[in-house]
Amino acid sequence: MRRRRGVGYYLSQVAFAILVVLVFIYLVFPFFWAISSSLKTPNELFATPLVYWPPIPQWHNYVEVFTAQPFAHNLLNSLVVAGLTTLLALLIGGTAAYALGRIRFGGKRTIFYGILGVSMFPQIAILGGMFVLIRTLHFYNTWWGLILSYMVFTLPFTVWVLTSFVREIPRELEEAAFVDGATPVQSLLRVLLPVMAPGLVTAGLLAFIQAWNEFLFALTFTVDNHARTVPVAIALFSGASQYVLPWAQIMAASVIVTVPLIILVLIFQQRIVAGLTAGAVKG
Amino acid sequence: MQQTAIEAKRRRGGRGMSLERRRARTAWLFLAPSLIVILLVAGYPLFRTIQLSFTQTSLLQFPLKSHVVGFLNYKFLLQDSQWWHSVLNTVVFTVVSVGIETVLGLGIAMLVNAKFPGRGAMRTAMLIPWAIPTVVSAQMWRWMYNDVYGVINDIFMKLHLTDKAYAWLANPKLMMPAVISVDVWKTTPFMALLLLAGLQSIPGELYEAGRVDGANPWQNFVRVTLPLLRPALLVALIFRTLDALRVFDAIYVMTGTNPNTMSMAVYARQQLVDFGALGYGSAMSVGIFVIIGLFVVAYVVSLGVEVD
Numbered sequence: 001m002r003r004r005r006g007v008g009y010y011l012s013q014v015a016f017a018i019l020v021v022l023v024f025i026y027l028v029f030p031f032f033w034a035i036s037s038s039l040k041t042p043n044e045l046f047a048t049p050l051v052y053w054p055p056i057p058q059w060h061n062y063v064e065v066f067t068a069q070p071f072a073h074n075l076l077n078s079l080v081v082a083g084l085t086t087l088l089a090l091l092i093g094g095t096a097a098y099a100l101g102r103i104r105f106g107g108k109r110t111i112f113y114g115i116l117g118v119s120m121f122p123q124i125a126i127l128g129g130m131f132v133l134i135r136t137l138h139f140y141n142t143w144w145g146l147i148l149s150y151m152v153f154t155l156p157f158t159v160w161v162l163t164s165f166v167r168e169i170p171r172e173l174e175e176a177a178f179v180d181g182a183t184p185v186q187s188l189l190r191v192l193l194p195v196m197a198p199g200l201v202t203a204g205l206l207a208f209i210q211a212w213n214e215f216l217f218a219l220t221f222t223v224d225n226h227a228r229t230v231p232v233a234i235a236l237f238s239g240a241s242q243y244v245l246p247w248a249q250i251m252a253a254s255v256i257v258t259v260p261l262i263i264l265v266l267i268f269q270q271r272i273v274a275g276l277t278a279g280a281v282k283g
Numbered sequence: 284m285q286q287t288a289i290e291a292k293r294r295r296g297g298r299g300m301s302l303e304r305r306r307a308r309t310a311w312l313f314l315a316p317s318l319i320v321i322l323l324v325a326g327y328p329l330f331r332t333i334q335l336s337f338t339q340t341s342l343l344q345f346p347l348k349s350h351v352v353g354f355l356n357y358k359f360l361l362q363d364s365q366w367w368h369s370v371l372n373t374v375v376f377t378v379v380s381v382g383i384e385t386v387l388g389l390g391i392a393m394l395v396n397a398k399f400p401g402r403g404a405m406r407t408a409m410l411i412p413w414a415i416p417t418v419v420s421a422q423m424w425r426w427m428y429n430d431v432y433g434v435i436n437d438i439f440m441k442l443h444l445t446d447k448a449y450a451w452l453a454n455p456k457l458m459m460p461a462v463i464s465v466d467v468w469k470t471t472p473f474m475a476l477l478l479l480a481g482l483q484s485i486p487g488e489l490y491e492a493g494r495v496d497g498a499n500p501w502q503n504f505v506r507v508t509l510p511l512l513r514p515a516l517l518v519a520l521i522f523r524t525l526d527a528l529r530v531f532d533a534i535y536v537m538t539g540t541n542p543n544t545m546s547m548a549v550y551a552r553q554q555l556v557d558f559g560a561l562g563y564g565s566a567m568s569v570g571i572f573v574i575i576g577l578f579v580v581a582y583v584v585s586l587g588v589e590v591d
Binding site: 016017019020023024026027028030031033034037045046047048049050092093095096098099100103104105106108111114115117118120121122123124125126127128129130131132133135148149151152155156159184209212213215216219220230231232234235247250251254257258261262264265266269272273 | 303306310313320321325329330331332334335342345391394397399406409410412414416417420423424426427431432434468472476528529532547551552556561564565569571572579
């Protein structure tokens with residue numbers, strides 16, 4: 001069955017295409033502008049009329065991020081903090097998710113709601129108490145202070161995403177293992193873990209992004225570049241004078257931290273969307 | 284659950300452990316590390332924050348010296364006009380940004396739900412604002428908003444939307460809209476992705492049926508799409524609301540502690556850290572906790588998330 005396609009049809013197609021292009025530009029323009037700015041010389045950066053793309057892209061801002069700023073150290077801090085936070089959350093949260101997704105026991109509902117509630121905790125609501133905890137443990141201005149405090153949002157989130165994955169795994173798999181005389185720990189390690197791998201990747205990726213992007217705790221629990229992470233460094237970048245912000249360097253640093261995230265997103269986009277819609281939804 | 288308890292009771296006299304009890308023991312063993320960590324990083328700080336809110340304590344001295352002042356901090360809080368102003372700012376920010384994000388997100392979701400060449404690239408582009416750290420997006424926009432060298436003024440003037448350059452982040456009337464626009468840019472695509480998942484679960488036959496009945500696209504949207512999208516819409520709305528109520532990063536980076544845009548979280552941190560008022564700041568934290576807690580309870584109750 002073929003309907004006749006009139007002028008109206010083609011007009012609506014063109015309108016649709018224009019709309020798509022506009023939305024696309026809206027989404028990517030700020031990032032394009034950051035890249036363009038990061039490749040400019042100071043003269044191009046502060047030129048009127050504006051230069052939309054530098055005729056000869058300059059890389060010196062990327063070099064200066066590492067020479068004029070302690071950015072390499074900030075990157076290391078971020079990698080260690082986000083990496084260890086993710087590993088710990090997966091390790092601790094994985095077993096909890098197995099219990100919540102698989103085993104029937106009294107009090108499960110309460111625990112699940114409790115964890116769900118904690119995952120929505122506003123960080124600011126515990127800032128004072130967390131500060132005291134970190135000072136008491138002598139974790140102030142260290143990686144450990146950040147890793148510990150990041151557990152408050154990554155762990156419940158991980159448990160939640162993983163629980164929804166565990167529930168999807170067919171019960172027969174485990175029953176077969178059980179019949180073969182496997183203990184719960186064995187069935188978790190040998191049977192469930194391989195099947196759970198996609199879930200672990202998704203949950204881990206989302207936890208990593210959360211920890212990598214975190215700002216409030218990192219700003220409050222660090223005092224200098226010893227443990228300062230990338231978001232704090234980018235927020236506090238300062239130039240030669242107090243009043244002139246090194247915009248080109250800030251943009252270069254912004255591109256540096258965003259590109260790995262975009263690559264991760266490109267590789268894992270199906271999984272990310274699945275993970276976000278599976279259960280947990282935090283931006 | 285009840286049945287398990289009865290069975291457990293029945294078998295308590297027997298030798299060895301019943302399967303149920305063994306299972307329960309394993310479950311608690313598996314849960315233990317998570318529960319301990321959550322008690323340590325959420326339970327204890329929350330308890331300490333509440334405790335501190337009844338004291339006057341300076342953050343600058345450690346070990347802390349605090350003396351109990353009863354409800355004095357809360358009395359101050361109720362009379363603190365800056366606090367109420369920041370509550371109002373937060374509510375305005377939340378209502379306006381979540382409102383725009385929902386409408387715009389729904390539009391983009393429906394756009395991407397249609398089949399067209401380049402749809403994959405579009406979806407990837409949608410994940411970019413979501414993946415960018417909030418601080419980075421705030422800095423990127425801050426540079427774009429620059430009054431002299433900002434690209435926003437340039438584009439707006441080229442399109443004849445404005446006739447002069449504005450200081451978007453310094454003008455008291457423009458600050459809040461400017462900050463909200465950044466939040467809209469960053470989270471609309473995310474909203475759209477959530478709604479897209481909802482849209483894709485709507486069977487195509489329903490639209491087919493609508494077309495046979497002679498429904499126009501608008502009728503299809505109102506009678507088919509919206510009702511079926513309700514659950515997804517509700518989840519997305521509530522999560523975004525909770526997220527927006529605790530907004531800190533974007534506002535702190537773009538406009539600092541300027542009273543015109545200061546959110547509850549920015550004000551509480553200013554008291555806690557910049558002024559070192561651990562007692563008063565904690566009372567404010569508890570206030571925020573109560574306000575957001577009400578939303579969380581409403582969320583859990585209204586959605587009735589299923590466990591089994």
